[in-house]
Amino acid sequence: MTTTRVVSGMRPTGRLHLGHLVGALDNWVALQSGYDAFYFVADWHALTSHFAETSELVANAMDNVADWIGCGIDPARSTIFVQSLVPEHAELYLLLQMVTPIPWLERVPTYKELTEQLADRDLSSIGFLGYPLLQTADVTLYDANVVPVGEDQVPHLELSREVVRRFNHLYGTVLVEPQSLLTPTPRLPGLDNRKMSKSYGNTIDLSDDAAAVVKKVRQMYTDPKRVRADIPGTVEGNPVFVYHDVFNPNRGEVDDLKARYEAGKVGDVEVKTKLAAAINARLGPIRERRAAALARPGDLREIVMEGSRKARVTAVQTLQRVREAVKLVY
């Protein structure tokens, strides 16, 4: 019996927020049933851009894993591991580099975009150029059929498939072509209606307590033309209502708020109070499980070490197969 394998990873560059929850973790949790799921901390990927700030890396990694468990990733069902604890990622990456033309990497859209956007960072390294190729190694190492990712990552999976085809053409069919699986939820805007990003300071974090959520929601951007509650407002694309749609399970309440908002018959305070309550209802159990995981750092570490040992068993088998295909057997 073969179960389809999913593999996905996250860079440990800071605290996780609501964007990670609806853009990835909800999906990861759902995929645990029906798939053989491997989820990992992409710490080497964090180094591709953050090579000069490594002091928080391990702490972020453990904090992120606590968030994953808080959100419902079950270490008994999913393999949770750390990329750098499975050095086979690096060996496969090296072999993939041999067959990958540099222009294939230079034309990946995220490469150009991030090099321009993050002009204050030094992204001229081989490591940064190779980012999507390391990602290719991450998933092919486990014969991943399906890779749950956000839209921005689709070109990385396209590159992965191209590289796999080339590798298989040269050495025989030895690697599996991964397919991207898009997360169903559209991207959440940040509190200020820009892209949600830690660097903009416009996130609600999974680790925020209830009072912090209330405070942040109160400061959220809404329809700027509504300087008074009796002015009719726009619901479409208004982040407060985008969030209501995602986090408030009480459809009746949301529809009523929208109708009154458009009619100029509700104050922002009511809309936001109800939104904060809905987000807090969602985050409550996550916070509890997260706190419980962090309260037992030894157990948390053991989950990661055990998952990494388990991941490595598969990784070693794949590498054996790859070495044979490449004819590197002594």
Ligand code: TRP
């Ligand atoms: N590039 C991914 C991101 O930024 C993280 C990542 C690294 C990843 N390796 C992966 C995702 C392998 C899926 C599969 O979100």
